[in-house]
Amino acid sequence: MHGFSALLARDLRLAIRQGMDSGMVVMFFVIAVTLFPLGIGPEPNILARISPGVIWVAALLSSMLSLERLFLNDFEDGSLELIVISPVVLEISVLAKVTAHWLTTGLPLIVVSPVLAIFLNLESSGFAILVASLALGTPTLSLIGGVGAALVLGARRGGVLLSLLILPLFIPVLIFGVSAVDAAVGGYPLQSQFMVLAGLFVLALALCPWATAAAIRQAMA
Amino acid sequence: MKNFSGKNLACIRGERGVFDNLSFALEPGEMLILSGPNGSGKSSLLRLMAGLLMPAKGALEWNSINIYEDPENHYSRFHYIGHPAALKPTLSVVENLKFWANIRGVPKRDGEQIANGLAAWGISGLANIPVQHLSAGQTKRVALARLLITFAPLWLLDEPATSLDTQAVAVLENLIAHHRQAGGMVVLSTHSDIKAENPAELDLSRFSSAANLAEAL
Numbered sequence: 001m002h003g004f005s006a007l008l009a010r011d012l013r014l015a016i017r018q019g020m021d022s023g024m025v026v027m028f029f030v031i032a033v034t035l036f037p038l039g040i041g042p043e044p045n046i047l048a049r050i051s052p053g054v055i056w057v058a059a060l061l062s063s064m065l066s067l068e069r070l071f072l073n074d075f076e077d078g079s080l081e082l083i084v085i086s087p088v089v090l091e092i093s094v095l096a097k098v099t100a101h102w103l104t105t106g107l108p109l110i111v112v113s114p115v116l117a118i119f120l121n122l123e124s125s126g127f128a129i130l131v132a133s134l135a136l137g138t139p140t141l142s143l144i145g146g147v148g149a150a151l152v153l154g155a156r157r158g159g160v161l162l163s164l165l166i167l168p169l170f171i172p173v174l175i176f177g178v179s180a181v182d183a184a185v186g187g188y189p190l191q192s193q194f195m196v197l198a199g200l201f202v203l204a205l206a207l208c209p210w211a212t213a214a215a216i217r218q219a220m221a
Numbered sequence: 222m223k224n225f226s227g228k229n230l231a232c233i234r235g236e237r238g239v240f241d242n243l244s245f246a247l248e249p250g251e252m253l254i255l256s257g258p259n260g261s262g263k264s265s266l267l268r269l270m271a272g273l274l275m276p277a278k279g280a281l282e283w284n285s286i287n288i289y290e291d292p293e294n295h296y297s298r299f300h301y302i303g304h305p306a307a308l309k310p311t312l313s314v315v316e317n318l319k320f321w322a323n324i325r326g327v328p329k330r331d332g333e334q335i336a337n338g339l340a341a342w343g344i345s346g347l348a349n350i351p352v353q354h355l356s357a358g359q360t361k362r363v364a365l366a367r368l369l370i371t372f373a374p375l376w377l378l379d380e381p382a383t384s385l386d387t388q389a390v391a392v393l394e395n396l397i398a399h400h401r402q403a404g405g406m407v408v409l410s411t412h413s414d415i416k417a418e419n420p421a422e423l424d425l426s427r428f429s430s431a432a433n434l435a436e437a438l
Contacts, residue, residue, distance in 0.1 A: 088293075
């Protein structure tokens, strides 16, 4: 556990020291969502209808933004190879870095999402469910994203490649996240959507650290 | 009796064979200097020893047990200092070293080792300065200060003298001598002169794939 907490603390400290990354992700999220009313027009009913989808898609794209750098900085300055050959099991180190990524990008997105929901005229009955679905969905995004970030290490134009690899894998999370909010607004039961989201999270938690660690070892060779 | 050995190692990078049929053995207190021209595989051999690369052929053994059987256990036996400093520019010298100490299982509050490490390299005054403000030589000293954070029997040093001044090279020679007296082993690659008592030398150009081919013919 000492390795997990040491790496998590370091990544959080770096994020605070550098400051920009989290702020930019949140700004991108806000601006991307703001574009929709400007493009579609200020018709409240239309905005209310599309708001869960818009917020979820914008959250997906925003969390993609900082993914590329998840392992890249450590890869370039030699820290990653020392992490690989440290006595800490690499899967644990991966989990620590992914947790730090979620805390610095996923969590701020969740915090601002209700404000954007008001802005897009989402029914108030959907607010809590929007936050809950993002809270359950974004960790899955960070976990899956970690696999992609490790796979594109050493590739040129890794950022574009990363989006192509990872965005299709985000689709199930998007579908069930949005449909949970839609169900809440429509007054339907939403237990099944949350069970699927929870299932996806558990699956990602069980598989992604191993896949990510394998991809990192591959990048070292 | 601890020992570290490699038998009939071959390394292939990309499509190119780097070296073949290379063997070495190290006992406590011994030191191995890797020499050879650029591209002869000095760094690759060190990365093989660190478990970062897999040998295409042959085996690396610690006390006659293959290091890949329990990689995490092997990782705790050595310090590897490569070309990149692996230090975060926005963190201070102490914060960087504390992180590496914690990763290696040194208790959080134990700052003494780090202070000793900095003192040995004559950089105690830089402890709270962000690494981005250090010179290349100072950065290298900080990277090498990792050797002193915890004891590891094996030191793998890839061109440790790069960008060090003569005084710092003397510190390095001194630390290596101490480490060997304490029963440690050292493998290092170098182009410059690092003085040590009766080191073994391994000239990698003798094991290049081309040389092996010529011998076979």
